[in-house]
Amino acid sequence: MQAKTLPAGNVTAFQTRVYTLLLQIPEGKVSTYAALAKALQSSPRAVGGALRNNPFAPEVPCHRVLASTGFIGGFKGDWEKVPSGQNQTSKRELLAAEGVQLDENGYLVDKSCWWDNFDIS
DNA sequence: GGTTGAATGGCCA
């Protein structure tokens, strides 16, 4: 399936694959690094490494990717292990705007928003 | 049940 295309940019094949999967996530749904890693048959660290350097900040819904524990994780290249970072607030607001409710601590409330139906052709 | 340690795969400089 190649319905969506990525913007022009110099990235590795793995990164492109990760971004393509992210674009497959419908609005109001979220996914986890583990799910992406499983879909790509790689390690969650590799996904994080790819997103860490994501050249398409708003184009790629990196904010729809949470940790396996339901933790919001990081966003915009910044990772705050404590839910006190400004990035988390921004990310939480972004997800809330899409219909994803997050806890005050930055944890996903409705686990039914999980998305793991990736299609890698 | 909660916490700590170690393993993994790939990206950047």
Add this chain to the structure above:
DNA sequence: TGGCCATTCAACC
């Protein structure tokens, strides 16, 4: 080439 990570899983107390 080396070092660094936006994680995850398992084991132990």
